[in-house]
Amino acid sequence: MLRRGIGFVRRKCACQHHGEGHHGPHICEQLGFSVGDYLTAVVLRELSKKPMHGYELYEKISQLKYYPFKHDQSVIYSLLRKLNNHGLVRYSLQEGNGGLRKVYEITEEGLKYLEQLVEYISKLKQAFDLFLNA
Helix, strand or coil: CCCCCCCCCCCCCCCCHHHCCCCCCCCCHHHCCCHHHHHHHHHHHHHHHCCEEHHHHHHHHHCCCCCCCCCCHHHHHHHHHHHHHCCCEEEEEEEECCEEEEEEEECHHHHHHHHHHHHHHHHHHHHHHHHHCC
């Protein structure tokens, strides 16, 4: 079960594992999985390949064949702020076209969380395959 992260920050669950040493928001399978949760996985996966600034990441995601959903740039920037606040990504200021840019990179904690998300997505894929072939 995925236990910690930001994917379900917008919802609260009635699970009992809050007392097991979890700090802050966590992921609970009782809540399901949303497009926003998938976007979190996509952002972390792309940042695991190389550091990027927000607009570069937005452009990259809009061209991915495995992510068919379209978002405004503000959605990506908001998610990057949340990921940064939870220690899953960090940024450095670098000189770019027209001034300073925040260049984001995934942290060790972010890599661990991405691994959990990939495992959870794999379980969902298996369930979807069973559904489609039923």
